[in-house]
Amino acid sequence: xxxxVLPAPFHNYLLNSSYDEMFTNDGEVRQHYRLLLDxxxxxPSEELRRRKQAADLSFLHQGITFTVYGRSEGxxxxxxHDLLPxxxxxxxxxxxxxxxxxxxxxxxxxxxxxxxxxxxxDDKVVPRELIYSCPHFRREMRGVNVPRNNYVTVMGTxxxxxxxxxxxxxxxxxxxxxxxxxxxxSRQVMKRVFPGQLQExxxxxxxxxxxxxxxxxxxxxxxxxTDPTIVLLTPGVFNxxxxxxxYLARQMGIELxxxxxLLVHDNTVYMRTTxxxxxxxxIYRRIDDDFVDPLAxxxxxxxxxxxxxxxxxxxxxxxxxxIGTGVSDDKAVYAYVPRIIKYYLGQDPIxxxxxxxxxxxxxxxxYTLENLDKMVVKAVxxxxxxxxxxxxxSTREEQSEFRSRIxxxxxxxxxxxxxxxxxxxxxxxxxxIEPRHIDLRPYILSGEKVTIVPGGLTRVALRKGSLVxxxxxxxxxKDTWVLxx
Amino acid sequence: xxxxxADSLYWMARxxxxxxxxxxxxxxxxxxxxxxxQDASFGRWARVLESLGMDKSSAQELxxxxxLHLFCFEQSNPVSIISCIRSARDNARQVREQISSEMFxxxxxxxxxxxxxxxxxxxxxxxxxFLDAVKEGxxxxxxxxxxxxxxxxGWRFIQLGRFLERAFTVATLxxxxxxxxxxxxxxxxxxxxxxxxxxxxxxxLRCATAFEAYCKVYTAKIAPDRVAEFLVLNETFPxxxxxxxxxxxxxLDAISAVSPSRRGAKAQRVTGRWRSALSYAQIDEIIANxxxxxxxxxxxxxxxxxxxxYKAFISYPVETALEA
Numbered sequence: 001x002x003x004x005v006l007p008a009p010f011h012n013y014l015l016n017s018s019y020d021e022m023f024t025n026d027g028e029v030r031q032h033y034r035l036l037l038d039x040x041x042x043x044p045s046e047e048l049r050r051r052k053q054a055a056d057l058s059f060l061h062q063g064i065t066f067t068v069y070g071r072s073e074g075x076x077x078x079x080x081h082d083l084l085p086x087x088x089x090x091x092x093x094x095x096x097x098x099x100x101x102x103x104x105x106x107x108x109x110x111x112x113x114x115x116x117x118x119x120x121x122d123d124k125v126v127p128r129e130l131i132y133s134c135p136h137f138r139r140e141m142r143g144v145n146v147p148r149n150n151y152v153t154v155m156g157t158x159x160x161x162x163x164x165x166x167x168x169x170x171x172x173x174x175x176x177x178x179x180x181x182x183x184x185x186s187r188q189v190m191k192r193v194f195p196g197q198l199q200e201x202x203x204x205x206x207x208x209x210x211x212x213x214x215x216x217x218x219x220x221x222x223x224x225x226t227d228p229t230i231v232l233l234t235p236g237v238f239n240x241x242x243x244x245x246x247y248l249a250r251q252m253g254i255e256l257x258x259x260x261x262l263l264v265h266d267n268t269v270y271m272r273t274t275x276x277x278x279x280x281x282x283i284y285r286r287i288d289d290d291f292v293d294p295l296a297x298x299x300x301x302x303x304x305x306x307x308x309x310x311x312x313x314x315x316x317x318x319x320x321x322x323i324g325t326g327v328s329d330d331k332a333v334y335a336y337v338p339r340i341i342k343y344y345l346g347q348d349p350i351x352x353x354x355x356x357x358x359x360x361x362x363x364x365x366x367y368t369l370e371n372l373d374k375m376v377v378k379a380v381x382x383x384x385x386x387x388x389x390x391x392x393x394s395t396r397e398e399q400s401e402f403r404s405r406i407x408x409x410x411x412x413x414x415x416x417x418x419x420x421x422x423x424x425x426x427x428x429x430x431x432x433i434e435p436r437h438i439d440l441r442p443y444i445l446s447g448e449k450v451t452i453v454p455g456g457l458t459r460v461a462l463r464k465g466s467l468v469x470x471x472x473x474x475x476x477x478k479d480t481w482v483l484x485x
Numbered sequence: 486x487x488x489x490x491a492d493s494l495y496w497m498a499r500x501x502x503x504x505x506x507x508x509x510x511x512x513x514x515x516x517x518x519x520x521x522x523q524d525a526s527f528g529r530w531a532r533v534l535e536s537l538g539m540d541k542s543s544a545q546e547l548x549x550x551x552x553l554h555l556f557c558f559e560q561s562n563p564v565s566i567i568s569c570i571r572s573a574r575d576n577a578r579q580v581r582e583q584i585s586s587e588m589f590x591x592x593x594x595x596x597x598x599x600x601x602x603x604x605x606x607x608x609x610x611x612x613x614x615f616l617d618a619v620k621e622g623x624x625x626x627x628x629x630x631x632x633x634x635x636x637x638x639g640w641r642f643i644q645l646g647r648f649l650e651r652a653f654t655v656a657t658l659x660x661x662x663x664x665x666x667x668x669x670x671x672x673x674x675x676x677x678x679x680x681x682x683x684x685x686x687x688x689x690l691r692c693a694t695a696f697e698a699y700c701k702v703y704t705a706k707i708a709p710d711r712v713a714e715f716l717v718l719n720e721t722f723p724x725x726x727x728x729x730x731x732x733x734x735x736x737l738d739a740i741s742a743v744s745p746s747r748r749g750a751k752a753q754r755v756t757g758r759w760r761s762a763l764s765y766a767q768i769d770e771i772i773a774n775x776x777x778x779x780x781x782x783x784x785x786x787x788x789x790x791x792x793x794x795y796k797a798f799i800s801y802p803v804e805t806a807l808e809a
Contacts, residue, residue, distance in 0.1 A: 062586065063578070063593050237579055250582030261487050265807060272488045274638065274798040275744045276806045 009045060009433045010425075018420035019163050020435060021086060032089050032483060035201050039194075040084075040433070049431055051193045052083050058192065064185050064243060079182055080476030083427045085190065086438060086458040087201070090485045093454055096159065096167060099351030100442060101450045102341060104155050107174065107328050108446060109344040111151035115141045115324060125343050126336050130360075133411055134333065135381055136175075136326025138289065140296060144313050146322045147220045148447065153284075153320035154213070155444045156180070156457075159351070161422035168354050170419075170439065172337070174321065174329040176286045179457040180443045181244035182477050184209060184251075187455075190479045203481040204454040209443070210251035216447035217282050220318045228281035231255045231271065233262070235287050235303045245286050259287075264307030267314040282318045283308075289323050331380040331414045332358055359406050359413040368415040369406065372399045375415040377406065390467060392418050421467055424478065426460055437461045439469050440480065454482035488799045490580050491642045495794075497576035498646030501592070504569035505623035506654045507537055511556045512616040513691045517684060518549075528665075536661035536692075537564065537654075553612055558603045566619055570599050585633040588626065595622035638743060644736040645794065652729040653787045655693055659716050659726075660780035662689045667709050667776075686712055693724040713776060714768035726783060730760040733790065740798065748801060752793025759786045 006013055006027075015023060022033045029037050040048070059078040088096075113120050114131055115138075121128045131137055156177025158170040187206055191198060214230065221228035234245035236258050249256035261271050262280065270277040290298045296309035311317045327333060335356040338349045357364035357375075368375050372391055379387035389402040406413045423435035442456035458478040459469035469475040514533050518526055530552055531544035539562070543555060559565045563572075574596040581589055595618075602615050627647070634640055666682055686707045690696040693716055702719070703711050719725040734756045741749035762782075771779050 060597070061590050061594055063581070063589060237575070242578075243581075246578075246581040250586075255487055255490075256580075256582050257487060258489065261489050263803060265803075272803075272806075274486050274488055274491045274642075274740065277803070 007041065009040070009048065009431055012428075012432045012434050013425065014435070016420075017163060018437070019161050019165050019422035021161075021422055021424040021438070022435075032087050032201075036085070036087065036197060039197055045431060048083065048427060052427055055081060055083060055189050055193050058189050059185075062185070064182070080462055081182075081186060081189070082436075082460055082462070082476055082478045083193065084425050084433065085194075085203075085479040085481045086424045086440075087481045087483065088440075090483050092167070093482045095350065096442065097452050097454075099167075099349070100155075100157055100444050100452055102345065102347060102350050103157065103169070103172070103337065104152060104444045104446050104450060106341040106344045107155070107172070107337070108149065108151050110328060110340045111322075111325060112149045113344075114327065115151075116143065120340070120343055123343070125339055126333070130332060130336075130411075131327060134327050134330045136289065136324065136330060138324035138327075140309065140313075141322070141324040144323075145315070147222065147318055150220055150320075150446060151322040151325050152328075153216060153220065153322075153446055155446070156441045157444065159440045159442070160354070160419060161440075163420050163422075166352075167440075168352050169334075169337070170354055171331060171334060172329045173441075174325040175288060176321070177441070177443065178241040178244055178286075179441060179459075179477075180209065181247040183443070183455060183457045183480065185247070186477055186479045198481075201481060202484040204484050206453045206455040209453045210248060212445055212451045212453065213248070213284075214252040214254070216445045216451065217284055217318075217320055219447035220320060221281050222315055222318055225281045229271075229279060230282040230284065231257045231262075231280055233257055233259070233283050233285040233287055235259075235291065239286075241286065248284075254284075259302065259304045262305045262308070264305060264311050267307070267311045267316050269305070269308065269311050269317045280317060282320065284320050289326060292319070292323065326381075331356075331378055332360065332411065335414065354416050354419060357415045359410040359415065364415070365406065365410055369403060372403065374418055376418050377402050377413055377415045380412055380414060388468075390418065393467075418467075421461075421469075424458070424460065426462070426478075434464070436464070437467050437469065438478065455480040486583075486638045486642075488801075490583050490639070492799050493576040493579045494583070494639050494642040495646035497573045497580075497592075498643040499650040500569045500573035500576065501623050501626060502647045502650040503564060503654065504566045504573065505620055506651070507556060507564065507566050507569070508616040508619040508623075509694065510537060510658070510692045511553070512613055512620075513688050515553075515613060515616075517688050520684070532661060532665055536658045538657060539564065557612070557615065567599055567603055570596055570619070583639055585629070587629050587633045591622070591626045591629050595619070595626065598622065638740060641736040641740050644732055645740075648729040648732040648736070649787050649791060651724065652726045652733070653784055655716060655724060655726050655729070656780045656783045656787075658689070658692055659713065660777055660784075663709070663713065663776050683707060690716075695722060695724055698722050710768055710772060713772065717771070717779075718763060718766060718768060727760075727763040730756070730763050734760045737790075737794070744798070748805070749794075749797040752790055752797050755786060755789050755793055759783070759790065 015025065015027065022037070023029055056078060059081060064079055110120065120126050121131060152174045154177060156173040156179065158173070159167045160170050162168055184206065217230050218228060231254055232245055232249040234242060234256055236242065239245070246256050255271065257271055263270055263272065269280040269283070271280050285292060287303055291301045292304040293306060293309040294301055294304055295306045308317070309323065312319050312323065334353065335358055338353055341347060341349045357368055359365045359368065368377065372389070373394070375391045377389040377391070382388070389398060391399070421437040421439055424438045425433050426436040428434050438458050438460045440456050440458050442452055445451040458480045459475050460478050461467055461469045462476045510533060514529055518529060521529065526549070527544050531541040534541040534544055544552070547555065555562055555565065557566045560568065562568060574592050577584060577589055577592050598618055630640070630643060666685055686709060687696055690699050690712060695715060699712070699715050702715065715722065716725055718727050720727055722728055737749065737753055737756050741753055
C-alpha cells in the first residue's frame, strides 16, 4: 500500500496489488488515461458533482431503469452509473476481438457437434456424462438443423484483468445475455456529460450495434424468406431487462412481442396485428429455453408460445439464440473451453480461462475443501451473482454450508482462486475519486460473420473492497472507451 | 401493428385524457367554491362526483380535504388522477419502442411529478398548482405526440382513445349539469339564468376549456341552450362532442383503409350513425326531445364503438383471421 501522491479529488486513491487501469504500480498515470486525468484535475470540484447529477437525472427521465425482484414498492431503480469511463487501448482491444471471435466460433462448432455426431464426446475430449448431466442440455435438439449451423447468435462474455495486466475469461453467457442497452445508453449520456473528451480521446463509436444485430438476425432467416419479419420476444414489462428489450426493438425498428401476441398454426408462427395475422420468420428471444414453449418444455408458464418448438424444428422460424445453448455456459463445461478451441480449431486460446477446478474431480475437490477461505465457489447453472461463496469474505457457517453442498452434489460446483479484479477510478458520493473493482462484458454477434462493436459493459463493484459487480448485487456500470489507433 | 400495441396506445390516450379532464373539473369547482356559502358545498361535490362517474354519496361522508385526495391521489380509486396517470404510463411502458422517446420522457416526467406531489404534503401549498401541472403535462404530451410521431396507425389509435374518452366525459358532464340547473324557466330561449346559476354555466364551459371559445361565437351572453349547442354540436371546437365524433370517424376510416379485411365495418357503421346524428341535429329539437336521452344515447354509442374496435382489430377470433 502506498500513500496517494495525487491532489484532490484523488487524495484517497490508494494502489494495491491488483492491476489499476489508470495508474502503474509506481503511481504514474498510464498514457491512454492522461487526457482524462488532466481534464478532471482542471475541473472545479463542484463540476464533477454537477455532471454526475445531470447524468443521473437523464437516466431517470429516460426511464433507463431495471427491476429488483423481491420488493413490492420502489422496484424500479436507475441503473447505478459511474461518471468516469474505463479506457482500453486499440492494441488491447484487437487481442480481445480476436480472442472472442475464436471463442464463439469454437463454441458454435461444439454445440453443433454435441447435438449431432458428438465426435468430441467419442474422442473423450469432453466427458460424455458432463454433457448429459447438464440441466441445459436439450435432448430434443439432437439432429435438429439450424440455419448456418449457428447456435449462439449473441454471446456476452465476462472478461477480467489479472494483476499481470492480461485479460482472462471469467464466464460465458450464451443464453440471453443482457446489459447491452446500458452500454449504448451510457454512451449517449456520456456524450452529453463529457462531449469534448470523447472526441479528443478518439473513442471508437458503438452506435451501430443495433444495426449489426439486425443484420445478424436477418442473415439467419429460414431458407426462401428473402424479406424476413424479425421480432424480439420478451417475457413482458415485469422482466428485469424489459427496458433493454424495448430499447433494442425500437433501435432495430422491429416489433417487440410477448408470447400472447404470437400463435402457431400448421408449424408456422404468426403474430396478431390490427390487420390480421402476419408470418414471423426470425425471433430474437429473450426468454429462457424452459419458458419458450409450454408444449415442449415447462408447462406451467404463459410466457411462451404453444407449438413454437415444433415450428422451429420444422425450420419455419429461426430462434436466436437456438434452443440448448445453455449447455456451454454451464460453469463446469466452461472449464473445457480451451480444450474445445484446440479440438475444433487446432489453436491455442488467445484469451485464457481463469484457473478453474471441477468439484466432480477428486483432487480439485480435496484441494478446494482444504482452502475454502481462499476460493470462490460457484454453482454451475446460476448467474447474476447468485449461488456463490466468496471465500475471503465468508463466515465459517457459510463455508461449512458450502462444504456439505459440494459433497452432496459435486457436479454442481466449480471453484476458482479468489481473483484480484483490476480496479478503475470511480466517482464516490461526496466528491472524491477512488479505485473500485471492475470487469468487462463485450457483446459478440455471430451470423454470416462475427461482429463485435468496440466496447462493452464495464461493470463496477461500487461498494468499497467488493468483488461483486452484478447489478442485482449493488454493482453499477461505466462507459467503456475503446480508443482508435 | 400488433393488436396489443394498438390496445396499449388506445388506453394510454384514454387514461391521460381522463386525468386531464378530472384535473380541470376539480380545479374549476374549487374556484367556484370560493365564492359560495359553505353549506352549499355538499351539493357541489356531489355533482362533481357524479359528473366524473363516481359514487356521489361520498360527498356527504368526506370533508373537502379527503374529497380532493379521492379525486387526485386515492390509489384505490381507479379514476383518480394518480391512477389514471399511472395506467397511462404503464401502457406507454408496454409500448416504449412504438412511441417516440420524447413522448415517453414527458409522460414519465409527469408520472414522477404526480408521485412526488402525492408523497409531499400537497395541501400546505396550493392544490391548484398541482392540477395545473397535470393539465399542462397532458397538453404538452399531446403536442409532443402530434409533432414527434408519424401520423400512421399508432397515432390513429391514440386519436381514437383520446376522442372517445372526451366524447364520453363531456356527455356525462353536460348531462349532470343540465339535470341540476335547467329548470323549465332556464331553458326558455333568451331567458338568462340568475346570477348564482350564471357562474355555474360559466363553470360548465370552463370544465371543457370552452368559455373563451364560446364567447367568440355567442358573445358573453350565457344561455343554457347555447351552452348545450356549443358543447354538443359545435363543429370546430376540440372539446365538443361533435368535433370528437369527427375525429373518431376519420381515425377509424384510416385504420380500416389499411386493414385488408372488412372486419372494421361494424364499428364504422356505428360511428357513422353516431356522427351523422350529431351533424344533422338541432339543439332545440334535442332539448324538446330531452337532452338526457340524447346524452345517454351518445354514451351508449361510444361504448358500442369501443367494443366494435375491439372485435375488429384487437381481440378478433383467430379462425376468421386465418381465412382472410
